[in-house]
Amino acid sequence: MKNIVPESITKVIQHLMSFPGYGEKASKRFTLNLLKMPKGEAVDFIKEVAQMIEKVVPCKECGLFTEEEICPICKDEGRDRKTICVVEESFDGFIIEQTGKFKGLYHVLGGRLSPLEGITPKDLNIDKLLKRVEELAVEEVLIATNPTVEGEATANYIQNLLKNKNVSITRLAYGLPFGAVLENADEFTLSKAIEFKIKI
Amino acid sequence: MKNIVPESITKVIQHLMSFPGYGEKASKRFTLNLLKMPKGEAVDFIKEVAQMIEKVVPCKECGLFTEEEICPICKDEGRDRKTICVVEESFDGFIIEQTGKFKGLYHVLGGRLSPLEGITPKDLNIDKLLKRVEELAVEEVLIATNPTVEGEATANYIQNLLKNKNVSITRLAYGLPFGAVLENADEFTLSKAIEFKIKI
The missing domain is CATH 3.40.1360.10 (Dna Topoisomerase Vi A Subunit; Chain: A, domain 2)
Incomplete structure (x- = not known):
C-alpha cells in the first residue's frame, strides 16, 4: 500500500479542510468538480476567483464587500x-x-x-x-x-x-416565514408569531 | 434598490452554482471563506488550485488522477x-x-x-x-x-x-458497516447481511 493521491490534490484538499464548515466530503467534491471540468473552464474559474480576491475589499466605513474604498451605499x-x-x-x-x-x-x-x-x-x-x-x-x-x-x-x-x-434599537420581526405551514412551524417560531401578532 | 453585490463576487458565485452539487448556500459559503481570510492566504490557496489543475491529468490507462502520463499503479x-x-x-x-x-x-x-x-x-x-x-x-x-x-x-x-x-465478475460485499448498531441498520443492508452471512 502506498499513497497514490497526487500531492497537488492533497494540498488543495487539506487547505480546503481548514476552511470553516468544510469537511473532507465537501473538500473532495469541490476538488473533483474542478478536475472533471474541461481544463480551460477550470482555469477561467481560477482567474475569476483571483480577480475577486484582488478587487474586493471591505468598505472602510461599513465593512460591506465592495470593489471601491467606500461602498455604493455609504457613498449614496x-x-x-x-x-x-x-x-x-x-x-x-x-x-x-x-x-x-x-x-x-x-x-x-x-x-x-x-x-x-x-x-x-x-x-x-x-x-x-x-x-x-x-x-x-x-x-x-x-x-x-x-x-x-x-x-x-x-x-x-x-x-x-x-x-x-x-x-432606538430595533430587531427584525420574528414570525412565520411566508409560505410556511402552521403544522410544521417550531414552537418557538409559533409562540413568537403569537406574541407579536399584527393588528389588521 | 440597486444591486450592490460587487460584480467579481457575482461572477464567482454564479460559476460555482454551475458546479454539480453546488447550490447558492454552498457557493456563498465558499466565496465568503475566501474573502474573509487574509489576502495572502487566499492567494496561496488559488496558486495551489491553479497548480493542481495544471499538473493533474487522468492516467492514460486507468483514468486515476495522476501527475504523470501513466499513474504509479499502472506503472508498478x-x-x-x-x-x-x-x-x-x-x-x-x-x-x-x-x-x-x-x-x-x-x-x-x-x-x-x-x-x-x-x-x-x-x-x-x-x-x-x-x-x-x-x-x-x-x-x-x-x-x-x-x-x-x-x-x-x-x-x-x-x-x-x-x-x-x-x-469472473465480483462486487464489493454488502453487509453491516463496522461499528454499526443492528437496531439502526436499514432493512436492505440487514437483509443483505443475512443473505451473505459468513461461515466462521
Whole structure:
C-alpha cells in the first residue's frame, strides 16, 4: 500500500479542510468538480476567483464587500444616515438590500459571538459600530443578526452596549416565514408569531 | 434598490452554482471563506488550485488522477494485471488503495449512469474498460461502484457487457458497516447481511 493521491490534490484538499464548515466530503467534491471540468473552464474559474480576491475589499466605513474604498451605499447621498442595520456578514446586507425595504446604512460585524469557536467581541467589528453611531448621531440601530442562539447572543451584547446612548434599537420581526405551514412551524417560531401578532 | 453585490463576487458565485452539487448556500459559503481570510492566504490557496489543475491529468490507462502520463499503479510491475477494480471516480480508487487489500489495477468510469442527470453509457469510460479487459486478458473485474440506485444500475450495465467474456465478475460485499448498531441498520443492508452471512 502506498499513497497514490497526487500531492497537488492533497494540498488543495487539506487547505480546503481548514476552511470553516468544510469537511473532507465537501473538500473532495469541490476538488473533483474542478478536475472533471474541461481544463480551460477550470482555469477561467481560477482567474475569476483571483480577480475577486484582488478587487474586493471591505468598505472602510461599513465593512460591506465592495470593489471601491467606500461602498455604493455609504457613498449614496440619498441614504438615511441616521439608521444603521447591523448584520453578521456582507451577504446578509446584500440580501436585505434586495428587499428594497431598508434605506439606511449597513454595518458588518464580520461574524457572530461564538464561545465554542472562540469568537469574542474583540473579533467582531463592534468598536467601529459604536464610533459610527456617535459620529453620525445615529437615531436607530436595526440589529439584523441571524435568529440563531449565537445571533441572539450577539444582538443582546450590542443592545447592552447601546442602551445608554440616545438611540432606538430595533430587531427584525420574528414570525412565520411566508409560505410556511402552521403544522410544521417550531414552537418557538409559533409562540413568537403569537406574541407579536399584527393588528389588521 | 440597486444591486450592490460587487460584480467579481457575482461572477464567482454564479460559476460555482454551475458546479454539480453546488447550490447558492454552498457557493456563498465558499466565496465568503475566501474573502474573509487574509489576502495572502487566499492567494496561496488559488496558486495551489491553479497548480493542481495544471499538473493533474487522468492516467492514460486507468483514468486515476495522476501527475504523470501513466499513474504509479499502472506503472508498478508488481501489481496483478489480471484483476481490474472498476470505480466511479478517482477518489474511490484512492480510498480502496488505502485499505491495502487490493493488488490489481483500477479503472475509473468518471461517474455513474443517471437518467435524471442525463448521464448515459457513452458519457462513461466504458469502451476503454472493455478494451483493457481484452488486451490484458483480465481474469477478474471487481465492480466497486457505490451501493446506491445509480451505482447499482451502472454495475448491472457493466456486468451485462462482460458476461459473455471469459472473465469472473465480483462486487464489493454488502453487509453491516463496522461499528454499526443492528437496531439502526436499514432493512436492505440487514437483509443483505443475512443473505451473505459468513461461515466462521
